[in-house]
Amino acid sequence: MKNAKETERLAEETLNSLDNLQTIEPEPFLFTRIQSRIARKNEAAIIQNRVSMYRLAAVLICILFINIISYQAALKAPGSKPGSDVKAAFANEYHLEDNFYAY
Amino acid sequence: MNENDLITALRHNNENAFRFLVDRYQKSVFNIALGFVQQKENAEEVTQEVFIKVFETIAGFKQDAKLSTWVYRIAVNQSLDFIRHTKRKKRFAIITSMFNKADELIHQPPDFCHPGVVLENKEQATVLFKAIAQLPQSQKTAFLLQKIDGCSQQKIAAIMQLTEGAVESHLFRAKATLKKLLINYYQA
Numbered sequence: 001m002k003n004a005k006e007t008e009r010l011a012e013e014t015l016n017s018l019d020n021l022q023t024i025e026p027e028p029f030l031f032t033r034i035q036s037r038i039a040r041k042n043e044a045a046i047i048q049n050r051v052s053m054y055r056l057a058a059v060l061i062c063i064l065f066i067n068i069i070s071y072q073a074a075l076k077a078p079g080s081k082p083g084s085d086v087k088a089a090f091a092n093e094y095h096l097e098d099n100f101y102a103y
Numbered sequence: 104m105n106e107n108d109l110i111t112a113l114r115h116n117n118e119n120a121f122r123f124l125v126d127r128y129q130k131s132v133f134n135i136a137l138g139f140v141q142q143k144e145n146a147e148e149v150t151q152e153v154f155i156k157v158f159e160t161i162a163g164f165k166q167d168a169k170l171s172t173w174v175y176r177i178a179v180n181q182s183l184d185f186i187r188h189t190k191r192k193k194r195f196a197i198i199t200s201m202f203n204k205a206d207e208l209i210h211q212p213p214d215f216c217h218p219g220v221v222l223e224n225k226e227q228a229t230v231l232f233k234a235i236a237q238l239p240q241s242q243k244t245a246f247l248l249q250k251i252d253g254c255s256q257q258k259i260a261a262i263m264q265l266t267e268g269a270v271e272s273h274l275f276r277a278k279a280t281l282k283k284l285l286i287n288y289y290q291a
Contacts, residue, residue: 007286007289007290008286010285010289011282011285011286011289012282013227014227014228014230014231014285015231015278015281015282015285017220017224017227017228017231018217018220018224018228018231018250018251020221021217021219021220021250021251022219022220022221023130023131023134023219023251023252024130024133024134024137024218024219025130025133026129026130026133026146026147026150027147030125030129030147030150030151030154031121031122031125031126031129033151034125034151034154034155034158037151037155038155038158041155
């Protein structure tokens with residue numbers, strides 16, 4: 001056990017132990033390593049973008065496929081004629097069925 | 104090459120300009136990182152990350168500070184991020200060590216002995232670095248920038264985006280906290 005004065009002196013000395021600290025050189029070829037890390041990072045980003053594009057394409061294909069299936073199912077349904085309702089509504093709206101100008 | 108030319112060249116992804124930047128600041132950045140992370144390999148990694156960040160974000164550099172100040176700021180922030188990440192990993196290591204048969208903490212880093220400290224101060228510097236690791240972030244930053252890179256209070260203020268008065272206060276409190284920690288250490 002040290003006395004208070006001794007402890008104080010040691011603490012002060014320790015606090016000043018970083019005086020005259022010499023700076024250290026990093027490992028050589030730092031620039032080359034940084035360059036290769038940047039290249040790897042760019043490559044990873046390109047791969048990530050490609051994966052995202054593939055996923056998006058897959059989703060779009062799925063949506064398209066579901067639409068085609070639904071359309072075909074609607075065509076095959078008994079008594080249905082796809083588009084006939086729309087045609088009728090259109091004709092009704094613009095009075096195409098009325099023979100108004102036929103004298 | 105003056106600073107404006109260097110920044111312009113860096114913005115155009117000029118390889119020579121980037122090499123020039125790395126050559127100019129690598130020593131300072133590495134030593135700052137070493138002071139913070141207290142391990143040579145990790146400081147090397149942080150240094151690389153700093154320059155990658157500089158390369159990626161130079162387009163957004165507003166030039167409201169000197170380039171060196173900006174690089175130093177990135178170095179400090181990357182080092183602090185690295186410490187935060189390591190602490191998180193350490194917390195996880197505590198949990199994993201609970202299931203370890205050896206019943207002791209794995210991933211425990213050894214005491215740091217700065218390679219730039221003069222031989223007769225090695226032991227004391229090791230104790231000091233242990234105490235520095237316990238300082239709050241802002242006190243640690245101000246203290247390390249002054250001790251390791253010899254930055255003036257004005258430069259520290261620019262790096263930390265504080266007033267000189269605030270930096271002076273951080274330095275004063277850092278020294279007081281360290282002294283208290285060291286006295287406790289030597290009394291134990």
